[in-house]
Amino acid sequence: MSRQPYMPIALVVVGLALLPLGLTSNTVLNFLAFAMIITLAAQGWNILGGYGGQFSFGHAVFFGTGAYAMALLQVRFGINPWLALPLAMALGAGVGFAIGYLSFRARLRGSYFALVTLAFAEVFRISANAWGFTGGAAGVLVPLRIGAEHMQFADKRLAYWLALTFVAATLALTHALSRSRFGAHLVAVRENEEAARALGVDALAVKLKAITLSGAITASAGCLYTQKFLYLDANLAYGPWISVEALLAPIIGGLGTVFGPLVGAVVLLGLGEVTKTAFANLTGGAIPGVDLVVFGVLLILCVAYAPRGVLGLAQGWLGRLKGARP
Amino acid sequence: MTSINRRTILRGAAATGALIAAPGLVRAQAPAIKIGILQPVTGALAQDGEYGRLGAEIALNEINAAGGIKSMGGARLQMVFGDARSNPEGGTSEVERMQGEGVAAIVGGFASPIVLASSQAASRYDIPYICDVGVSDQIVGRGLKNTFRFGPGFGNVTSTAIENLVKLNDAAGKAAKTVVIVHEDGLFGAGMAKLLQTQLPPRGFEILETIAHPTPSRDMSNVALRIRALNPDLVIPSSYYAEFVLLSRTMQQQRIRPKGIYAILNGAASNFRFVKEFPDAANLVMDCNHWADPRKPKTAQVKALAEQGGRFWLYNTPLNYSCVLLLADAIERAGSADRGKITEALAASTFSDHIMPYGPTKFVNGQNMGAAPVNTQVQNGDIKVIFPSEFADAKAVFPAV
Numbered sequence: 001m002s003r004q005p006y007m008p009i010a011l012v013v014v015g016l017a018l019l020p021l022g023l024t025s026n027t028v029l030n031f032l033a034f035a036m037i038i039t040l041a042a043q044g045w046n047i048l049g050g051y052g053g054q055f056s057f058g059h060a061v062f063f064g065t066g067a068y069a070m071a072l073l074q075v076r077f078g079i080n081p082w083l084a085l086p087l088a089m090a091l092g093a094g095v096g097f098a099i100g101y102l103s104f105r106a107r108l109r110g111s112y113f114a115l116v117t118l119a120f121a122e123v124f125r126i127s128a129n130a131w132g133f134t135g136g137a138a139g140v141l142v143p144l145r146i147g148a149e150h151m152q153f154a155d156k157r158l159a160y161w162l163a164l165t166f167v168a169a170t171l172a173l174t175h176a177l178s179r180s181r182f183g184a185h186l187v188a189v190r191e192n193e194e195a196a197r198a199l200g201v202d203a204l205a206v207k208l209k210a211i212t213l214s215g216a217i218t219a220s221a222g223c224l225y226t227q228k229f230l231y232l233d234a235n236l237a238y239g240p241w242i243s244v245e246a247l248l249a250p251i252i253g254g255l256g257t258v259f260g261p262l263v264g265a266v267v268l269l270g271l272g273e274v275t276k277t278a279f280a281n282l283t284g285g286a287i288p289g290v291d292l293v294v295f296g297v298l299l300i301l302c303v304a305y306a307p308r309g310v311l312g313l314a315q316g317w318l319g320r321l322k323g324a325r326p
Numbered sequence: 327m328t329s330i331n332r333r334t335i336l337r338g339a340a341a342t343g344a345l346i347a348a349p350g351l352v353r354a355q356a357p358a359i360k361i362g363i364l365q366p367v368t369g370a371l372a373q374d375g376e377y378g379r380l381g382a383e384i385a386l387n388e389i390n391a392a393g394g395i396k397s398m399g400g401a402r403l404q405m406v407f408g409d410a411r412s413n414p415e416g417g418t419s420e421v422e423r424m425q426g427e428g429v430a431a432i433v434g435g436f437a438s439p440i441v442l443a444s445s446q447a448a449s450r451y452d453i454p455y456i457c458d459v460g461v462s463d464q465i466v467g468r469g470l471k472n473t474f475r476f477g478p479g480f481g482n483v484t485s486t487a488i489e490n491l492v493k494l495n496d497a498a499g500k501a502a503k504t505v506v507i508v509h510e511d512g513l514f515g516a517g518m519a520k521l522l523q524t525q526l527p528p529r530g531f532e533i534l535e536t537i538a539h540p541t542p543s544r545d546m547s548n549v550a551l552r553i554r555a556l557n558p559d560l561v562i563p564s565s566y567y568a569e570f571v572l573l574s575r576t577m578q579q580q581r582i583r584p585k586g587i588y589a590i591l592n593g594a595a596s597n598f599r600f601v602k603e604f605p606d607a608a609n610l611v612m613d614c615n616h617w618a619d620p621r622k623p624k625t626a627q628v629k630a631l632a633e634q635g636g637r638f639w640l641y642n643t644p645l646n647y648s649c650v651l652l653l654a655d656a657i658e659r660a661g662s663a664d665r666g667k668i669t670e671a672l673a674a675s676t677f678s679d680h681i682m683p684y685g686p687t688k689f690v691n692g693q694n695m696g697a698a699p700v701n702t703q704v705q706n707g708d709i710k711v712i713f714p715s716e717f718a719d720a721k722a723v724f725p726a727v
Contacts, residue, residue: 030422034415129511137516139439141464144446154450229414231442233513236414273419276409289368 009175012259013168020157029156035269036163037224041242042249042261043170044218049247050256051174051183052210053190057114058121059218059246061099064237066092066219068128070226071140076133081151085223089216096215100208109193118243125238139233142226151227163224167262170217175258186210187256218246252302254309263310271298356394356401359663361386361653362424362432362453363405363646364444369412370542373567374436374593374642377632378458379407381646382433384631389654397661403654410435414443421447429453430663431656433649436642438462438513445473454656454669456649459616459642461514461591466692472665474672474689476649477616477682478697480514480591484521487590487614490701490713492529494588494612494724500530501725502559502585507536508549508573509564514591518564534558543569550576559585559725567593571600571607578607585725589613591699599638601704608704610726612712617700618644619683621717628681639709648680652687655679683717 020029045059069088073079079087103116128134135141146152153159177183185206188196197203226232245268250256253264275291275298306313363382365375386403394400406427408420417440424432431454435441441460448455449472457465457475461483466475478486495502507522509515519536526533534556537549550573553561561577561584563570571594574587587595587610594600595613618625618641625644632643656671657663678686684696701713703722710720 025426026422027419027426030419034419129516137511137513138462138464139513141442141468144449144468144470146450229418229443230446231414231439233439235512236439241413289372292368 005175005179006172009168009171009258012262013164013171016164016167017161020160026156029160031269031273033156033160033163033228035265036160036167037221037228038245038249038269039167039262039265040163040170040221040224041218041246042253042265043167043174044214044216044221045246046250046256046261047174047177047186047217048210048214050250050260051178051190052186052207054207054211055110055114055247056117056211056214056243057247058117058119058243059214060121060238060240060243061117061124062092062096062215062218063222063225063242063246064121064124064128064234065095065215066222067226067232067237068134068140068222069219070223071142071232072134074142075140080149081223081227082149085151085220088223089219092219092222093212093216095219097208097212099215100211104204104207104211121238121240121243125234128238129234134234135232137233139231139236142230144230152230159228166220166224171258171262173217178258182206182209190256250309252299252306252309254311257309257311260309260311267302267310268299271295356399358402358404359395359398359657360404360406360424360427360429361650362408362421362427362429362434363650364408364410364417364420364424364432364434364440365646366410366412366416366436366440368409369416370566371412371437374459374640375410375412377637377640377642378434378436378646380632380637381628381643381648382650384628384643385647385650385654389651395654395658397658398663401663403650403657410440410444412437412440414439416440417444418447420444421453425451425453430665431456431653431668433653434458434646435460438465441465445470448472452665452669454653454665454672456653456672458646458649470692471673472669474692474694476652476680476684476687476694476697477645478699479693480517482697483591483614483699484518484525486699487588487701488522488525488529490614491588493713494701494722497722498724503530503532504556504558505531505533505560505562506553506556506558507533507562507564508553509536509538510541510566510569511538512541515564518590522562531560539565539569541566541569543572546573546576547580549573550580550582553577553584554580554582557584561587562590563587564590564592565594567597567600570594571604574607574611575604578604583727585727587611587726589615591615595704596702596709597638597640598709599640601707601709602638605707609706610704610723612701612703612722612724614699614701614713616641616645616682617702617709617711618681619717620711620719621683622681624679625681644681648682651680652677683714 041063049055066088069091070084073084099120129137146154185201189203189206193203249264250261252268254260272295275294279291365378367375386405390402394402406424406429410417421444432448433456435457436459438460441457445455449470455473461480463479463481507519509519570592589595592613595611596615601608629639655677656668660667660671673689676686688695702709703712711718712722
């Protein structure tokens with residue numbers, strides 16, 4: 001055990017923060033910023049799903065709430081984005097608490113919980129698509145006002161560093177959580193809820209705390225998404241794509257680990273980007289979608305040969321390098 | 327027995343090398359100008375994206391074959407293609423890549439969300455952006471100096487559609503009184519339904535019901551059965567390709583025959599694929615949509631080129647073809663690949679050598695003021711123009727039964 005437990009996080013974050021100084025291509029910066037947004041959403045999922053064992057299929061509900069709140073607070077109420085962001089996160093946390101209260105109190109677990117979250121995300125999507133306040137099917141457009149005070153950065157590096165700051169904070173938070181009493185309770189609930197309850201763990205309270213925290217973190221991803229693209233509609237905010245990204249990244253990276261979502265998001269999106277560019281150069285775009293096929297195959301291989309995620313695979317290799325001692 | 331030895335391989339490699347290098351030698355006169363062509367060629371909108379790209383390709387080939395940009399010493403236009411993957415992120419990331427490759431301008435986008443996000447991304451680098459289809463009125467209402475839309479917007483299309491519907495109905499002695507609206511629940515379908523609900527009743531139509539359906543939908547029987555139960559004179563659908571094809575086939579199977587099917591901005595009713603694959607279901611369906619001008623001689627040439635290799639004639643192709651020509655004209659007048667100069671030239675554009683029924687371009691806040699939709703009707707395996715009457719090549723068949 002290291003005596004400075006936050007050292008690895010600090011190293012990774014500093015490393016990521018220095019990246020834009022070397023790689024100045026806008027494509028890379030764009031990719032990095034988007035990867036950080038997905039990392040945030042995935043980290044939110046990881047706290048509930050990875051540590052708490054409550055697999056949500058509808059994290060879009062938190063992402064979308066954050067995204068819409070961020071956009072609507074600015075467009076409809078003229079609130080500055082720096083103020084809108086904590087409000088949107090609080091709203092995400094509130095939605096998390098509400099969904100958690102309704103489903104955990106009804107003792108929904110496993111696939112039932114997954115289905116309920118999926119249903120909530122769909123209900124939110126359809127409502128946002130129909131309701132005039134959210135712009136209906138036409139969506140909301142945040143006016144382009146470049147300036148740090150509007151959280152719209154002329155320099156893409158600033159946007160990336162802002163997202164990275166959030167990622168750093170959640171990495172530290174997740175790490176602290178994994179070593180805290182609450183974290184231990186959460187893992188206990190994941191491993192065996194009855195046993196945990198028999199030992200005096202208030203399973204409902206633990207799960208509620210986890211989903212509330214998870215909602216806030218994933219909502220922050222939605223906020224940053226809004227500021228990056230400045231346009232939202234119901235399918236972007238509450239669509240299944242983000243639910244899938246949020247759960248794929250930790251699964252690929254390593255479930256219930258601090259770095260899993262980050263590794264997963266970078267590998268997943270990086271792989272997509274590399275196959276896209278490679279095949280665009282190779283075929284000249286003659287066969288559209290061939291990169292997606294390759295991406296899918298790589299994903300299957302990844303899941304088949306690294307069931308504990310990329311981090312698990314790396315640990316296995318490291319262990320073998322050091323020489324397995326009895 | 328012959329075996330492949332080192333010499334054979336070397337000879338082959340030399341020949342291949344020469345082949346690859348040869349066009350480069352011919353082209354080496356003036357530096358090429360890179361043009362970004364952005365289309366969704368994977369995902370839900372892949373068909374539209376493919377036909378959009380086709381139009382852009384035809385235009386680029388034509389310009390290059392005619393000697394490139396003359397004011398720049400015959401500089402060729404080189405396509406930098408980007409797959410927008412049917413979503414705004416895909417579009418934005420391709421804009422970033424195009425910026426990295428140094429494109430002079432970007433044409434395309436197709437769907438409104440993609441256009442909204444990618445034109446905004448392009449505006450950060452002052453890349454001129456010509457929207458090909460996206461009809462959302464927000465696209466040109468944001469004050470982005472780099473964004474131009476050659477085609478008509480949503481408000482324009484729907485008001486024209488309603489106007490022409492009234493004319494059509496009056497000419498038929500007010501044959502249609504009751505209406506059922508079927509629409510997809512996305513941006514354009516939902517917006518249109520809302521507009522029709524307020525605009526049609528004052529014009530003497532009774533709306534029996536408005537039926538929304540999501541995209542994608544894989545079964546339209548319930549919608550068809552509802553239409554049968556309501557028995558309206560007129561069905562007004564606004565959906566994407568697959569859903570409308572499904573609906574019209576189901577209606578045909580169920581023998582539901584209203585007096586007319588009057589589509590607005592419909593994915594299928596102005597699409598020769600639908601007409602060729604389901605001639606009976608398609609017959610006499612009307613649409614108000616983008617359509618190439620049948621009077622212009624170049625329309626037939628582009629159509630012939632587009633239909634090579636068993637492809638179909640869709641509005642995406644002439645729109646993108648025209649947008650690329652419009653851009654080439656602006657570059658020609660700017661005499662430079664400088665983005666600011668191209669934007670200025672576009673804003674001052676009075677280009678008329680396109681194949682859409684618009685007249686010379688005139689941009690106000692990025693919107694081409696002359697742009698207008700056309701009413702078409704499928705008649706015996708062909709798509710005919712029925713409105714505006716100045717260049718209609720057929721008379722509307724209404725009521726159909």
